[in-house]
Amino acid sequence: MTTRPPLVREAAEEGAARHADALRLLVGERHVLVGPDLPGRYTQDLWGSDRVGVAGVVVRPGTAEEVAMVLRYCHAHGQPVVVQGGMTGLVSGGVPGAGEVVLSTERLTELGAVDPVAGTVTAGAGVTLADLQQHAAPHGLTVPIDLASKDSATIGGCVATNAGGVNVVGYGMTRRHVRSLQVVLADGTLLDLSTDLVKDNAGYDLKQLFIGSEGTLGVVTAATLALHPAPQGRTGAFCAVADVDGALKVLGTLRERMPGSLTSFEVIWADAYAVLEGTGVRLPLPQGHPLYILAECETSRPDDADVFVACLEELSDTLADTAVATSPADLKAFWRARERIPGEVLRMQPLFGFDVSVPAGSLAASLEEMRAELRRQWPGVRLLVFGHLGDDNVHIAVATGEKTRERKTDVEHIVYRTVSSCGGSISAEHGVGFEKREYLGYTRSAGEIELMRTLKTALDPGGILGRGRVLPWTADGDDGTGGTGLTGGNGGNNGGSGNGGAAR
Secondary structure: OEOOOHHHHHHHHHHHHOOHHHHHHHHOHHHEEEOOOOOHHHOOOOOOOOEOOOOOEEEOOOOHHHHHHHHHHHHHOOOOEEEEOOOOOOOOOOOOOOOOEEEEOOOOOOEOOOEOOOOEEEEEOOOEHHHHHHHHHHHOEEOOOEOOOOOOOEHHHHHHHOOOEOOHHHHOOHHHHEEEEEEEOOOOOEEEEOOOOOOOOOOOOOHHHHOOOOOOOOEEEEEEEEOEEOOOOEEEEEEEEOOHHHHHHHHHHHHHHOOOOEEEEEEEEHHHHHHHOOOOOOOOOOOOOOEEEEEEEEOOOOOHHHHHHHHHHHOOOOOOEEEEOOOHHHHHHHHHHHHHHHHHHHOOOOOEEEEEEOOHHHHHHHHHHHHHHHHHHOOOOEEEEEEEHHHOEEEEEEEOOOOOOOOHHHHHHHHHHHHHHOOOEOOOOOOOOOOOHHHHHHOOOHHHHHHHHHHHHHHOOOOOEOOOOOOOEOOOOOOOOOOOOEOOOOOOOOOOOOOOOOOO
C-alpha cells in the first residue's frame, strides 16, 4: 500500500488546501470539501487497489461552466487536478496523489429528453449508467453498455475509460455509442465536439481523442449516446465444456446460426467457479468441469429461442452439461452466479488481479505459459480466470501463496510479458492509470507512446490533468505528482521507453 511520510503528506495537503477559498467562490461553499477525513470514496478505487490517495481538497462543480472556471483557475496556478467519476476502476486512475485537487463530476447529473426518432439521449458526466438505462426504458430503448457496477459507474467514467462490460460481443465498447461530447480542456476551454448526427465527416473526429483518455486530456462533462431498441426478450444457457477449443466452437456456432443476437459470452475456469461453493449462490451446474460458459442471446424474432435450443442440441458432442434458462428468473440466477465471482475472488488476499485482452485462439497456450512461468517461482500458485471470451477479454487473479505483496512487480512482468508475446493487451477495459503505466511498452510501440506524449503536451502543456497517469511525469513520486515534464515509459516488449526528457 502506497504511503508517504506524515510531514510530506501534510505539506502536500496544505498545498492543495490553499486554493480552497478561491474554489468556493467558483462553485459555492457547500461544494468544496477540505479535510484529512473526507469519505473513502474520494481516496480509493471501488475494488480497493494498493494505492490509497490523499484527498486534501474535493471540488464538486455543478455545471460545465463551473468545471471550466475550476480548470481555468488551476491551470493559471499550476495546480494538479485529478478527475473522478464513480471510482469503479481497477488502475487507480482517479485515486488522488498528495497535492492534487480532486474534481468530482458527481453533481453533473442533468439528463436530457430521450429523442426516440434519432435514438439518442444526452447525459451529464455524473449520471450513473443504471439511471440512464432507467431513463431510456419507458421509450422502449436501451443503452447497451452493461457493467456489474452500473449503479455506481458514471457516464463520464464510461467515456473516459471506453468501458466494456458483458455486452461487448453484441454491441461493442462505449466508443461505438458516443455521438458527441462536451469537454473542458485543461486551460478551461469548453468545447462541444461533433454533433449527434450519424454521418459527420467534417474534418477530424476530435471526440475520439477523449474517449479512453482517462481524464488526462480533458474533462468530459456530458455525452450524447446512441440508444438501441430494447430486446423483446432474452434467453441463455449455462454450459460446461472440456477446454477453450470447445468454448470457441460453441461461440462460433451461436454467431453463425444467430447472427446479431448473441449479446454475451462469458467463460469461467474451474478454479474461479469453485469460489462460489458455500456462498449461498445457486450453482447453475455442479462443480468439477474444466470450463463453464454463460451465453445470452436476444430473442427479438419469434423463433429465436427455438433456434438457440437447437444450436445447443447440435453441440451435444461438445457440451458436457447444459442448463437452459426457461424463464427470466433462471437467467437472472445464471448472472447472479457470474457476477458474484469477482467479489469472492477478492477475498483471497493477497491477490494480484489483471484485466487483459488475449486473442481467443492463443488464450489456452498463453495461460499455460503464464502458469508454468509463475510456478517456477511459486510452486503453489493459483490462477483464477474468468471473463468475456467473445471479445478476447479475460480477468486473471493470481494467488502466489505468499503472505505479502512485496513481489507484485515480479508477478506483473510475467503476466504482461506473456500477454504481449501473443499479441494481447495489458488493458482490456479499465485503462492504464497508475497501476499499468510502467508496462505500457508491452502493448504500445515507442512511436505510439511518443505520439501520446505529443497529444498530452499539446492539450495540457502544464500537465495539470491526471499527472503521472498513463504516461510518467518527471520527478514522479509514488503519487505521480510533481516535476516539470513528461518522460518515456517502461520499455516492455516493444521498446517503448521513448526519448526521455521533458516534453514541454
